Amino acid sequence: MKALVIAGGFGLEHVRAADVPTPEPQPGEVLVRVRAASLNYRDLLIAKGAYNPKLAFPRVLGSDCAGEVVALGAGASRWKVGDRVCPCFFSNWDDGPIPPDAGKGTFGSDRDGVFAEFVCVREGALVRVPDHLSYEEAATLPCAAVTAWNALVTAEVGAASSVLLQGTGGVSLFGLQCAKALGARAFITSGSDEKLSRALALGADAGTNYRTNPDWDKWARQQSGGAGVDVVLEVGGAGTLERSLRAVRTGGHVALIGVLAGGAAFNPMLVLMKAVRVQGVFVGSRAHFEALNAVLTRDTLRPVIDRAFPLAEGSAALRHMEAGAHFGKVVLTV
Numbered sequence: 001m002k003a004l005v006i007a008g009g010f011g012l013e014h015v016r017a018a019d020v021p022t023p024e025p026q027p028g029e030v031l032v033r034v035r036a037a038s039l040n041y042r043d044l045l046i047a048k049g050a051y052n053p054k055l056a057f058p059r060v061l062g063s064d065c066a067g068e069v070v071a072l073g074a075g076a077s078r079w080k081v082g083d084r085v086c087p088c089f090f091s092n093w094d095d096g097p098i099p100p101d102a103g104k105g106t107f108g109s110d111r112d113g114v115f116a117e118f119v120c121v122r123e124g125a126l127v128r129v130p131d132h133l134s135y136e137e138a139a140t141l142p143c144a145a146v147t148a149w150n151a152l153v154t155a156e157v158g159a160a161s162s163v164l165l166q167g168t169g170g171v172s173l174f175g176l177q178c179a180k181a182l183g184a185r186a187f188i189t190s191g192s193d194e195k196l197s198r199a200l201a202l203g204a205d206a207g208t209n210y211r212t213n214p215d216w217d218k219w220a221r222q223q224s225g226g227a228g229v230d231v232v233l234e235v236g237g238a239g240t241l242e243r244s245l246r247a248v249r250t251g252g253h254v255a256l257i258g259v260l261a262g263g264a265a266f267n268p269m270l271v272l273m274k275a276v277r278v279q280g281v282f283v284g285s286r287a288h289f290e291a292l293n294a295v296l297t298r299d300t301l302r303p304v305i306d307r308a309f310p311l312a313e314g315s316a317a318l319r320h321m322e323a324g325a326h327f328g329k330v331v332l333t334v
Ligand SMILES: NC(=O)c1ccc[n+]([C@@H]2O[C@H](COP(=O)([O-])OP(=O)(O)OC[C@H]3O[C@@H](n4cnc5c(N)ncnc54)[C@H](OP(=O)(O)O)[C@@H]3O)[C@@H](O)[C@H]2O)c1
Pocket: 040, 041, 042, 143, 144, 147, 166, 167, 168, 169, 170, 171, 172, 189, 190, 191, 192, 195, 210, 235, 236, 239, 240, 256, 257, 258, 259, 260, 261, 281, 282, 283, 321, 324, 325, 326, 328
């Protein structure tokens, strides 16, 4: 089968389409014919050697896809051939608290990923694709959307909440759509005025450009009546954390999700003096994914797709994502 692999070393120059053996479903597994996949910032980090320095080459990249069930391994009974499904990001986190070994065995890092024509998945680590979504749309959900959903529900976001989103990448736009679905007010930043207009059209209550308004923390406090927002989905990491802690209200919640803004010294004083809950988020469980899908279905919400590339042009898709000009998700059609 065709797949997008990294072979021979780290760097986007080592990413290419290749022929690899088609996997066969083991007992309890399902063989999925991949119809579409989507890129995450994680895929860029993996290709550059910044995520898993011990990556074994060659490795099929990718964690997120959607497709149809084409064969069942021995004993697999949860699905039937033809079902439209999405693999969960974690193969071993169905519900409840995150298992200690959740991060082991993830697609595209510890084992071959989903940027391929076929993938084998444990039958319990699949969710049904909502009827109103195309394969391309559904393929955007497993990592970014589930992460945003987990962050919001763990922070107990509801109709009385205010949420600050950073930038208009995959996690933040899902954070925006889900925060609005939960009835919250949503404020968003972006480095582009044009992207801000699109975020406002998607339902954001207000937006500011973090390049022309570096004091976006002050702006966020003003938007929330001076006290600060209830919740920040922190995708910048150390480089934005101090401003996020200034933007959040006393007793508020910062969901630590990403590392887009690079490293910086971090002063913990604000965390304790404002009694902020700082909560790490690592994608989510199958139960999170199912709850997310129920809300997407209820509100017929559709993911925002920036652009689709054929699988064979996956390396160009990664470069497109690296350039940061995208709004929402970058998709591969298979
Ligand atoms: N913890 C987890 O389980 C988990 C899951 C998914 C993702 N992540 C992490 O979360 C982060 C976001 O992932 P993603 O897939 O949404 O990435 P993405 O789609 O590549 O998001 C890129 C966008 O982020 C915005 N951005 C970049 N630098 C920024 C900064 N300094 N301040 C504010 N916004 C900035 C830009 O938006 P504008 O162009 O609008 O400025 C950029 O286009 C990544 O670090 C990723 O590794 C973590």
